[in-house]
Amino acid sequence: MKDKYTEENIKLISKIILILYLLVPLSPLVVPLEYEAFQWLWISIVNVIAIIFLYYKRDYFNFFTFSKSFRNFLVLSVSFFFFSCLSVVKSISIVDSIANLGRLVNIFTAIFSLFIIVRTDPKSYFALVSQTVTILLIFFSSKTIFYFFEHFSDPRTIKLYQGFAFVHNFGNINIYTAWTVISLPFAYFLFLFSGRIWKYLGAFGVFLSYLALFLSGSRTALLSLFLITLILVFFSVKQYFKLKHKQWVINTFIIILIPIFSIFLTLNTNRLDSRKMNSISSITMFYPDNYKSAELILRKNKEIENHNIVLPTKEKDDFLVSIVKKFGSGRYEIWRSALNTFIENPFLGVGYGNYQIYSKGDYTQRKKFRGNSTPRRVHNDFLEKFVETGILGGTLYLLLFLYLIFLLFKQLKKEDPINVPVLLILVLISLAYFLDASLNFPLERATIQVIFIILAVFILVLTDRNKVHKTEQTPSSVFHVLSIVLIGMLSLFSLFSNYKNYQTFKEYVLIKADLEENNVLGSKKAKKKYGEIENILGGYPVKKKLANFYLSTYAFNEGNYQKSIDILDQLKNENIDFHNINKLKAQTFLIGIKNLDSAKFYSEDVFKNYPSFHGNYEILKSIHIANKDTVNFLNTMCKYIYHTTGDVEEWVKYANIKNDKGRNLNQAIQVLDTALAYNEDNIYNKYKLIEAKKKLLDYNKVIAHIKKEKINKLYQDIVNLYKVQKFKESKVLLNQLLKIKSDDHFALLYMGIVEMQLKNYKVAISFLSEVIEKNVFKDGKPEFCRGYCYEQIGEIENSKKDYKSSREKKFPQALNLPKSKYE
Known part of the structure; x- marks a missing residue:
């Protein structure tokens, strides 16, 4: 036919x-x-x-x-x-x-x-x-x-x-x-x-x-x-x-x-x-969308860009390695990590299609740029x-x-x-x-x-x-x-596998969108319920890590915090990237269960193995704040910025904390200068740092001007009160002045004199000694006053030395003293 x-x-x-x-x-x-x-x-x-x-x-x-x-x-x-x-x-x-x-x-x-x-x-x-x-x-x-x-x-x-x-x-x-x-x-x-x-x-x-x-x-x-x-x-x-x-x-x-x-x-x-x-x-x-502002600030603030920070010398890379590092968009560290994984699993590998979820600890420890994930490929x-x-x-x-x-x-x-x-x-x-x-x-x-x-x-x-x-x-x-x-x-x-994978993919994308749009780890509630998600994930091929993470997140969102922890614990013996899992555990213990010790344990573990994981870093800072642990809060920030050197926002935050309303301007500037040294080749990071440095300097100029006006007024009020012998009132204002400017010579001298007038001779001696050591006043008055204080407490030899020094500086009252006072 x-x-x-x-x-x-x-x-x-x-x-x-x-x-x-x-x-x-x-x-x-x-x-x-x-x-x-x-x-x-x-x-x-x-x-x-x-x-x-x-x-x-x-x-x-x-x-x-x-x-x-x-x-x-x-x-x-x-x-x-x-x-x-x-x-x-x-x-x-x-x-x-x-x-x-x-x-x-x-x-x-x-x-x-x-x-x-x-x-x-x-x-x-x-x-x-x-x-x-x-x-x-x-x-x-x-x-x-x-x-x-x-x-x-x-x-x-x-x-x-x-x-x-x-x-x-x-x-x-x-x-x-x-x-x-x-x-x-x-x-x-x-x-x-x-x-x-x-x-x-x-x-x-x-x-x-x-x-x-x-x-x-x-x-x-x-x-x-x-x-x-x-x-x-x-x-x-x-x-x-x-x-x-x-x-x-x-x-x-x-x-x-x-x-x-x-x-x-x-x-x-x-x-x-x-x-x-x-x-x-x-x-x-x-x-960047703000490139015009960046160019303007860089052009107009060349002097602010200058710094004297010298970074430690790094070992020079081979030519090929340096090229890959410069133009590879992070591929060098990914390849290095993958090669180590191959060496650890040379015969059968980690399983076809499983690199994306396999642990990459050596990569995360070396990763220098801010992130919340590990490479899938x-x-x-x-x-x-x-x-x-x-x-x-x-x-x-x-x-x-x-x-x-x-x-x-x-x-x-x-x-x-x-x-x-x-x-x-x-x-x-x-x-x-x-x-x-x-x-x-x-x-x-x-x-x-x-x-x-x-x-x-x-x-x-x-x-x-x-x-x-x-x-x-x-x-x-x-x-x-x-x-x-x-x-x-x-x-x-292949048809069945790709069809089921397509179905799973579709559901996972919708679940992910629900989680991201509603910020379910914050105060908002997800549109979908835990039971609904459990049924959805149970009906399709389950990607174990991702499914458990989603289920745990929905349990967290509904306030079932222990259930959230139990779901994540099912993965504890798996050789997978655990950073997101332990970060979620830390967040659950911090926000839900209110167990700061457990939250700290998991968050510090992630920070140790993945220091540039920004989401976990923020949780660890929150834990230190909750514990009122300022030392570890600052140490964590310091470790993070010196590892994740390109995160300029954190450098700026650290500098502002160091500045402490103008009290430690030099330390704050040094922090920003160090950040500039690390970001020499990134003009947009430089722009942000120079902008922050300029704001810091401008802010401190304003603060300095305000301080100057306040100090001048305090000067006048102190003198006026002293003239009418209101020594206690003078002392109150002098303490205010020293809080503003701890090394103010005028305040230190007058505090010594006021304490002398109030017969607090030993306290007066400490203030007057600081003034004499600085050698600012050349008229001999501090020496005369301290000599008088020594005389009142019976330290005659020290008194004679100060009277003699005051006479040498031609202080009038010292010149009128009888010889027995200084010889």
């Missing part, structure tokens, strides 16, 4: 399946601010559709016939999956492992399905991919450009950046820029190697992508963009000398002109200063797989990529002119993906994995060229049946 499906119908369905994979970035926002879970579910659904279709038309696609290169890739993939499954025995959270393994199955199933489809006609499918991706690039780049041009006159600030997060369908700007730069070579394929209409559309897509990437300012994406441009310029020049065709001169000119023109437009959009375009460095930065997919699956699993994951690169360069060496355009594009995509995988975590990101799937498929198909047997009938066998059953079961497992 003739098959009702023609070859054209099969190709049409195949193209629809391919396009469905590519349309993942268009997935709707089902969960607030979060696209990831639904995107993986989308891929699972398309995988199931593809497997059913391929099996139904297995004879056409020759379902069970593979090239050697694909079989090798399949062996590597299955081996890595096996060791990933094996690592689950070390998992703290098996649910997290299953969820991530489901995504891994998604990737391998999609590669398997698309390989079978694409190998039937790689040329037309590559063109289809390039056309579809280019249209997507134009769509998303246009949205980006429209956003920035719509806010053309707004400065390039953090506020502008935050608004941009809601423009695209990626949930994160870094995911968007990574997808754009990794997809960009497909637009170049149309521009360089297609006919007129698609050539122009490709050029348009390239230009919009460049402009969108420069406006977005992601550094990793811009590094990839630079390398892609460099390679294309080299290739284009080489093609000209090889073919002697003027079109390649034009191509070279356009390839160079597009980034230059894009940079020019970017520098003149969202100007920081309306009178001139932005600097080149501004492309990778979004400035290693920011290097290759290192992360070594950490999660051990030496064998990590090696196999790395070999997957190296094998694809080997196949790619093997084809390049053949210099087949038919394959050159496709190979060039695959090299560019490989470069961009490898950079992103080395600095970020594209394995978690569905949109980027779709491009990787396409990359892997076409590399494998190129080695399978001319080996496809479209109409060969493959005899059925037990092995084939078992294989298709296994593939089907894995696809259904």
